[in-house]
Amino acid sequence: MKKSVRYLAGLLALAMVVAACGDEGEGPGGDDAPHVGLVFDIGGRGDQSFNDAAAAGLDKAVAELGVTKSEASPNDDGSNRAELLQLAADESDIVIAVGFLFEGDAAAVAAENPEVNFAVVDTPMINGETNEPYSDNTAGLVFAEHEGSFLVGAAAALKSETGVIGFIGGVSGMGGLIEKFEAGFVAGARAVNPDIEIVRQYITAAPDFDGFVAPDRGREIALSMYEDNGADIIYHAAGLSGSGLFDAAKEFSEASGSKVWAIGVDSDQYNTAGDEVKDYILTSMLKRVDVAVFEIIKAHIEGNFASGPQEYDLSVDGVGYATSGGFIDDITDTLDDYKAKIVSGEIEVPTTPAP
Amino acid sequence: MKRFGALPAYVRWPIYAFVAVFVLTVSQNLDGTDRLTSVTTAQSMLRWAVPILLAGLGGLYSERAGVVNIGLEGMMIVGTWMGAWGALKFGPWWGIVAALVGGALGGLLHAVATVSFGVDHIISGVAINILAPGLTRFLSSIVEIPGWSITQSPRVPGVGSATLPILAGGKIGGWTSPDLLGWIGRKDWFLVSDLADLAKGLVTRAPWVTIGALVFVPFTVWLLWRTRFGLRLRICGEYPAAGEVQGINVYKYKYIAVIISGALAGLGGAFIAGPELSGIYLEGQTQGRGFVGLAALIFGNWKPGGVMGASLLFGYPFGIGLRDLDGSASHALILVSAVGLGLVALSAFRRGRKADAGLALSLGALSVVWYLLSDSVESVWINIFPYVIVLLVLVFFAQRLRMPAADGEIYRRGEA
Numbered sequence: 001m002k003k004s005v006r007y008l009a010g011l012l013a014l015a016m017v018v019a020a021c022g023d024e025g026e027g028p029g030g031d032d033a034p035h036v037g038l039v040f041d042i043g044g045r046g047d048q049s050f051n052d053a054a055a056a057g058l059d060k061a062v063a064e065l066g067v068t069k070s071e072a073s074p075n076d077d078g079s080n081r082a083e084l085l086q087l088a089a090d091e092s093d094i095v096i097a098v099g100f101l102f103e104g105d106a107a108a109v110a111a112e113n114p115e116v117n118f119a120v121v122d123t124p125m126i127n128g129e130t131n132e133p134y135s136d137n138t139a140g141l142v143f144a145e146h147e148g149s150f151l152v153g154a155a156a157a158l159k160s161e162t163g164v165i166g167f168i169g170g171v172s173g174m175g176g177l178i179e180k181f182e183a184g185f186v187a188g189a190r191a192v193n194p195d196i197e198i199v200r201q202y203i204t205a206a207p208d209f210d211g212f213v214a215p216d217r218g219r220e221i222a223l224s225m226y227e228d229n230g231a232d233i234i235y236h237a238a239g240l241s242g243s244g245l246f247d248a249a250k251e252f253s254e255a256s257g258s259k260v261w262a263i264g265v266d267s268d269q270y271n272t273a274g275d276e277v278k279d280y281i282l283t284s285m286l287k288r289v290d291v292a293v294f295e296i297i298k299a300h301i302e303g304n305f306a307s308g309p310q311e312y313d314l315s316v317d318g319v320g321y322a323t324s325g326g327f328i329d330d331i332t333d334t335l336d337d338y339k340a341k342i343v344s345g346e347i348e349v350p351t352t353p354a355p
Numbered sequence: 356m357k358r359f360g361a362l363p364a365y366v367r368w369p370i371y372a373f374v375a376v377f378v379l380t381v382s383q384n385l386d387g388t389d390r391l392t393s394v395t396t397a398q399s400m401l402r403w404a405v406p407i408l409l410a411g412l413g414g415l416y417s418e419r420a421g422v423v424n425i426g427l428e429g430m431m432i433v434g435t436w437m438g439a440w441g442a443l444k445f446g447p448w449w450g451i452v453a454a455l456v457g458g459a460l461g462g463l464l465h466a467v468a469t470v471s472f473g474v475d476h477i478i479s480g481v482a483i484n485i486l487a488p489g490l491t492r493f494l495s496s497i498v499e500i501p502g503w504s505i506t507q508s509p510r511v512p513g514v515g516s517a518t519l520p521i522l523a524g525g526k527i528g529g530w531t532s533p534d535l536l537g538w539i540g541r542k543d544w545f546l547v548s549d550l551a552d553l554a555k556g557l558v559t560r561a562p563w564v565t566i567g568a569l570v571f572v573p574f575t576v577w578l579l580w581r582t583r584f585g586l587r588l589r590i591c592g593e594y595p596a597a598g599e600v601q602g603i604n605v606y607k608y609k610y611i612a613v614i615i616s617g618a619l620a621g622l623g624g625a626f627i628a629g630p631e632l633s634g635i636y637l638e639g640q641t642q643g644r645g646f647v648g649l650a651a652l653i654f655g656n657w658k659p660g661g662v663m664g665a666s667l668l669f670g671y672p673f674g675i676g677l678r679d680l681d682g683s684a685s686h687a688l689i690l691v692s693a694v695g696l697g698l699v700a701l702s703a704f705r706r707g708r709k710a711d712a713g714l715a716l717s718l719g720a721l722s723v724v725w726y727l728l729s730d731s732v733e734s735v736w737i738n739i740f741p742y743v744i745v746l747l748v749l750v751f752f753a754q755r756l757r758m759p760a761a762d763g764e765i766y767r768r769g770e771a
Binding site: 042043077199200201202204205210213214215216217219220221223224225227228229240243244247251255273274276277 | 390393395399402403492504505507509510512560627630632633634635637639640642674677678679680734735738
C-alpha cells in the first residue's frame with residue numbers, strides 16, 4: 001500500500017514535469033474526436049528515421065481523420081518510458097509507442113488501463129511464454145519485411161554487373177526475424193536472375209546481439225564480399241552495423257575504381273546515413289511506420305482494433321523501396337510489376353530463406 | 356653453432372615471420388584455398404591488430420615502470436569518445452590529439468591513485484574501467500553536436516591512409532608508381548608470391564594511425580633500451596629503490612610512463628571509433644580490446660617486438676574469421692594451429708617439460724582429427740578462435756615469461 005502511494009506521488013510529480021513538454025491537443029475535431037497519444041523513441045521528432053515517420057503518420061491522421069494528439073519523448077536513457085505511457089493513457093483513447101523497446105512497459109501499462117488501446121511499432125506484442133497477445137488492448141505494428149526485401153533483391157539482381165550480390169544480417173536465430181529479410185531478398189534476386197550468386201553472412205548469432213551494433217565487423221564482412229567474392233551490391237539488415245557496409249562500399253569503390261553499391265534498410269538511408277556515403281546507397285527497403293500508425297488509428301476509429309501482431313504489407317504500402325538519389329529510376333517499372341504480382345498473390349514471397 | 360635465442364632481434368623476427376608464412380602457405384596449399392596469405396587478409400589482420408597493439412604498448416610503458424595498468428580498457432573507452440568528438444568538432448587530426456589527451460588524463464588519474472596515493476594497482480584500474488563508460492555516457496548527454504545521441508555519434512571523419520609507392524603501387528604526385536609486390540603476388544610462385552601478397556597488404560591503403568603505431572614499435576625499443584630516459588624508466592619497474600639511491604625521481608618516471616600508457620590506449624580508442632575500424636562512436640565498441648592488449652603484453656614478454664607479434668597473432672584469426680564466409684579458410688587455419696601446437700610440443704619436449712609437450716601434442720592431434728573429419732568450420736568456432744589462441748598461448752608460454760621485477764608493487768619514496 002505504502003509503496004503504491006509513493007509510486008503514485010512520484011508519477012504525479014513526473015507527470016507535471018512532462019506535461020509541460022507535450023503538445024496539448026491540437027487539430028480539428030470536437031470533444032468526441034478520439035485522442036491519440038504518441039510516445040516517441042529516444043530522440044523524438046527530427047531523427048529522420050522511425051520517429052519522424054511515426055509523426056508523419058500521426059499528422060496525416062490529424063488532418064484526414066480529425067483526431068486530436070499529444071506527443072512525448074523519453075529522457076535520454078529511456079528510463080521513464082512506463083511513466084510516459086501511463087501519462088498518455090490518461091488522456092488518450094489510443095496510445096502509440098515507437099520502437100520495440102517499449103514492448104515490456106507497454107504490456108504492463110496496458111494491463112492497468114484496459115479501456116485504452118495500445119499499439120507498439122516494430123514488435124508483434126506477443127507474450128513469449130504463452131504465445132498469445134499480452135492483452136486484448138495491445139497490438140504490435142509489424143511489417144512484411146520479406147515482401148519489401150523481395151523488391152530490393154530484384155533491384156539488386158537487375159543492377160548487378162558482376163552477377164554476384166551479398167546479404168549481411170545482423171543477428172541470426174531471433175525467431176527467424178532477420179532471416180525474413182534474407183528470404184525475400186534471395187527470392188527477389190532469383191526471380192530476376194535464377195543463376196545469380198548470393199553470398200550471405202550473419203554478424204552474430206542470438207543470444208549475442210552485438211551484430212546490430214558492430215559497424216567494424218559489418219565493414220569487414222562487406223569488404224570481404226566486395227574484394228574476395230566479387231559482389232557489387234550488398235543488402236544489409238543489421239541496424240547500426242549497416243554503417244560499416246556503407247563505409248566499405250565507398251572505400252572499395254574509391255580503391256578499385258569500379259563502383260559498388262549498398263542497399264539500406266528500415267528507413268530511406270540515402271537521406272540518413274551521411275553525405276559522404278549517400279552516393280553509394282542504391283535504394284533502401286522501407287518499413288512505412290507512417291502507414292502503420294495511420295492505419296492503426298483508422299482501425300481504432302472504425303472499431304476494428306485487434307490485438308497481437310498487425311502486419312502491414314505491400315498491399316497497403318506498409319513496406320516498399322526508396323528511390324532517393326535516382327539510381328534505380330530506370331527499373332522502377334519492372335519493380336512495380338513485381339509489386340503488383342505480390343499484391344495480387346501471383347508471387348508468394350517466402351519467409352524462410354532458400355538455400 | 357650459436358643458440359637461436361642468442362641471435363639479435365632483427366635477425367630472429369624475420370625468421371619467425373618467414374616460418375609463420377611458410378606454415379600458412381603449406382597449410383593453404385594442402386587445403387586448396389588462397390585466403391590465408393592474400394592481400395586483403397593482411398590488411399584485415401592489421402586492422403584488427405592495431406588497437407590491441409596500441410593497448411599492449413600502453414601496458415608495456417606502464418608495467419616497465421612498475422605500474423600494472425588494468426585500466427587500459429577504460430582509457431581506450433575514453434579514447435573512442437574523445438577521438439570521435441575531436442574529429443567532429445575540430446577536424447580529423449584533432450580527433451587523434453583529443454584521444455591522446457583523453458587517454459593521457461585517464462593515465463594521469465591512474466598515476467595519481469597508484470603512485471602518489473599508493474592505491475592497489477588492480478583496484479585503481481578496475482575503478483577506471485567502471486568510471487569510463489559512465490563518463491562517456493555523461494559527456495554524450497551534454498555534447499552539442501547534431502546527430503550525437505546518448506549512445507552513438509554521427510559519422511566520424513578520419514585522417515586517411517597511404518599506399519607505399521614503387522612496392523605497392525602508391526602514387527607519387529600524380530604519377531602511379533609500379534606495383535612490384537602485386538606483380539610478384541600474381542605470379543603464383545610458391546611462398547614468394549605469398550610473402551609478397553602479405554607484404555603488399557601491410558603497405559596498401561594503410562591508415563596513418565596504423566603506420567604511426569607500427570613505427571612506434573622500433574621507436575619504443577630505442578627509447579626504452581637505448582636511452583638514459585629508458586634505462587631510468589625501466590629501473591622503476593625492476594628495482595625502484597636502487598633508482599632512488601642513484602638520484603632518480605622514481606615518482607616522475609612512473610607518472611610519465613603511466614600517462615604515455617593512457618595516451619596510447621586512447622589512440623587505440625580513436626582507431627576503433629574512427630573510419631579505420633568503425634567510422635562511428637558507439638557505446639561499448641571497444642569490446643574488451645584493452646584486456647586483449649594486456650594479454651598481448653604478457654605473451655609478448657613485456658617487449659615491444661613481442662607485443663607486436665602477439666597483436667598480429669590475435670588480429671589474424673579475427674580478420675580471417677569475419678571474412679571467411681564459407682568457413683574454408685578457417686578450416687585451413689585448424690591445420691595451421693595443429694602445426695603450431697606440434698612446434699610447441701617439440702620445444703617443450705626439448706626443454707624437458709613433458710606435461711606441456713603431452714598436452715600440446717594431444718591438442719594438436721585433436722586438431723588434425725577435426726581437420727580430417729570436417730570440410731568447413733561452423734561460425735561459432737570461428738568467432739571464439741582468437742580467444743582460444745589467447746588462452747593456449749598463455750597456458751604454454753606463461754612459465755617462460757619474465758615480468759618486470761617490481762611490477763605491481765606499491766613503491767614509497769624514501770624506503771630505500
